[in-house]
Amino acid sequence: MPELTPSQTVGPYLALGLTWPDGHLVVPEDAPGAIVVHGVVTDGAGEPVPDAVVETWQADADGRFDHPEDPRGGSGFRGFGRCLTAPDGSWRVVSVKPGAIGDGQAPHIDVSVLARGLLDRVVTRIYFPDEQAANAADPLLATVPQERRSTLLAVPDGPGRFRFDIRLQGEGETVFLAV
Amino acid sequence: MTTSPPTHVRGYAPAPAGTHPNLDWPAYRSTELRAPKHRPILLPHRLTEVTGPLLTGPAGPADNDLTRQHAGEPQGQRIIVFGRVLDSDGRPVPDTLVEVWQANAAGRYAHQNDNWPAPLDPNFTGSGRVVTDSLGNYSFTTIKPGAYPWRNHHNAWRPAHIHFSLFGRAFTQRLVTQMYFPDDPLFPYDPIFNSVPDEAARKRMIATFDLDATKPEWALAYRFDIVLRGREQTPFEEPHA
Numbered sequence: 078m079p080e081l082t083p084s085q086t087v088g089p090y091l092a093l094g095l096t097w098p099d100g101h102l103v104v105p106e107d108a109p110g111a112i113v114v115h116g117v118v119t120d121g122a123g124e125p126v127p128d129a130v131v132e133t134w135q136a137d138a139d140g141r142f143d144h145p146e147d148p149r150g151g152s153g154f155r156g157f158g159r160c161l162t163a164p165d166g167s168w169r170v171v172s173v174k175p176g177a178i179g180d181g182q183a184p185h186i187d188v189s190v191l192a193r194g195l196l197d198r199v200v201t202r203i204y205f206p207d208e209q210a211a212n213a214a215d216p217l218l219a220t221v222p223q224e225r226r227s228t229l230l231a232v233p234d235g236p237g238r239f240r241f242d243i244r245l246q247g248e249g250e251t252v253f254l255a256v
Numbered sequence: 257m258t259t260s261p262p263t264h265v266r267g268y269a270p271a272p273a274g275t276h277p278n279l280d281w282p283a284y285r286s287t288e289l290r291a292p293k294h295r296p297i298l299l300p301h302r303l304t305e306v307t308g309p310l311l312t313g314p315a316g317p318a319d320n321d322l323t324r325q326h327a328g329e330p331q332g333q334r335i336i337v338f339g340r341v342l343d344s345d346g347r348p349v350p351d352t353l354v355e356v357w358q359a360n361a362a363g364r365y366a367h368q369n370d371n372w373p374a375p376l377d378p379n380f381t382g383s384g385r386v387v388t389d390s391l392g393n394y395s396f397t398t399i400k401p402g403a404y405p406w407r408n409h410h411n412a413w414r415p416a417h418i419h420f421s422l423f424g425r426a427f428t429q430r431l432v433t434q435m436y437f438p439d440d441p442l443f444p445y446d447p448i449f450n451s452v453p454d455e456a457a458r459k460r461m462i463a464t465f466d467l468d469a470t471k472p473e474w475a476l477a478y479r480f481d482i483v484l485r486g487r488e489q490t491p492f493e494e495p496h497a
C-alpha cells in the first residue's frame with residue numbers, strides 16, 4: 078500500500094499559491110443570514126502572525142454538507158472559507174451560522190491554520206456563544222479541560238458578528254485538536 | 257433523500273509515527289514562538305471531518321502551465337511535473353484541486369517580501385493550479401526553481417522545491433507539502449526537509465526523474481506521487497443523542 082506524503086510548512090510566500098479573491102466568502106456579503114467570523118492570529122510573544130492562512134469547513138444552516146458522505150444530500154453550499162492573515166494578523170470569513178448536524182454535536186466550524194513556522198497545520202473548532210445548551214452536551218467540548226474550553230468559543234461582536242482569536246502558543250493558547 | 261445524519265462514520269487512519277514533522281523543531285527557528293505548547297486533544301472523526309470541500313475551481317486555462325502566463329517565456333529549465341494523488345488504501349483521489357507555488361529559476365519568489373539579490377523574471381509568477389482526473393492523475397508545466405538563501409542560520413539555503421497544497425475529499429485529508437528534486441546537495445543542511453523524522457518518509461518528498469515522460473527537445477519530466485490518508489479499517493461507533 079502507498080505510504081503517506083509528509084507535511085511541510087507553507088513557508089513565507091503562501092500568498093503566491095493560496096490567494097483566492099473570494100476565498101473569505103463562503104456566502105456573499107449580502108446573503109440572507111450572513112455572519113462574519115473574524116479574529117487575529119498571534120504567536121507566543123503575543124505578536125500578530127502576518128503569514129498564516131485560516132481555513133474553515135462547516136455545515137450549512139440546516140446542518141448539512143454538500144458531500145457524498147452526507148446521506149441527506151447537499152444544498153450546493155460551498156462550506157469552505159479561506160483567509161490569509163493581514164499584516165496585523167487579522168482574518169475574516171463571511172458565512173452562515175452552521176446548523177446542528179443532528180448527531181449530538183453543537184453547531185461548530187472546523188478550522189485549519191497554516192503558517193510559516195508551522196511544519197504541519199494546526200486544527201481547532203469554533204463553537205458559538207449563543208448555543209449554551211448544545212455546547213453543554215457536545216461530546217468534544219466535554220473532553221476539553223474546563224479552564225481551556227473558552228478558547229473554542231467565539232465571542233459575540235455585534236449583530237451577526239463573532240470574534241475568534243487564535244493564539245498559537247503561550248497564555249490563553251487555543252485548544253488544538255488532533256485529527 | 258433521507259433526513260437524518262449517518263449514525264456511523266468511518267474515520268480516517270492516523271499517520272504512522274515519524275511521517276509528519278513535530279511542530280516543535282528548534283532547528284527551524286520560526287517554530288519557536290508558533291508551535292503550540294499544549295498537546296492537541298483528540299478529535300474523533302464525525303461528519304464534519306469525513307466531509308470536505310470538493311472544489312475544482314478556480315483553475316483557469318493557463319493555470320497548469322506556469323510558462324504560459326505572460327507575454328514571453330520564463331528563463332530556466334522547462335520541466336513537466338506529474339503524478340498521481342492516491343490515498344493510503346491505494347485508491348486514486350479524483351477531481352481534487354492541487355495548488356502549487358515556487359521560486360523562479362534564480363531562486364526568487366514573485367512576492368514583495370522576497371528581496372534577496374537574484375533577478376525577478378517578468379515572465380514568471382510561479383503559481384499554478386491543476387485538478388486531478390478521474391484516476392487521480394495531475395500534470396503541470398513549469399521551470400525548475402532555483403535554491404534560495406534564508407536567514408534561519410548562517411549560510412542557510414533551501415534546496416530547490418515546489419510547494420503543493422491538496423484538499424483530498426475530506427477535511428482530514430488536507431495536506432500542504434513541498435516537492436524536492438533528486439540528488440540535491442542541500443538536503444543534509446535543510447532543517448525543513450529534515451523535520452520529517454522518518455528517513456523513508458522524507459525521501460517520499462523527492463520527485464523522481466522520468467525519462468519516459470520527458471518531451472524530446474521540449475521538457476524534462478519529474479514524477480511526484482502524493483499519498484493522502486486512507487480510511488480506518490472499522491467504522492467508528494458514533495455515540496449519538
Ligand SMILES: [Fe+2]
Nearest residue numbers: 088414417419
Ligand atoms: Fe519555498
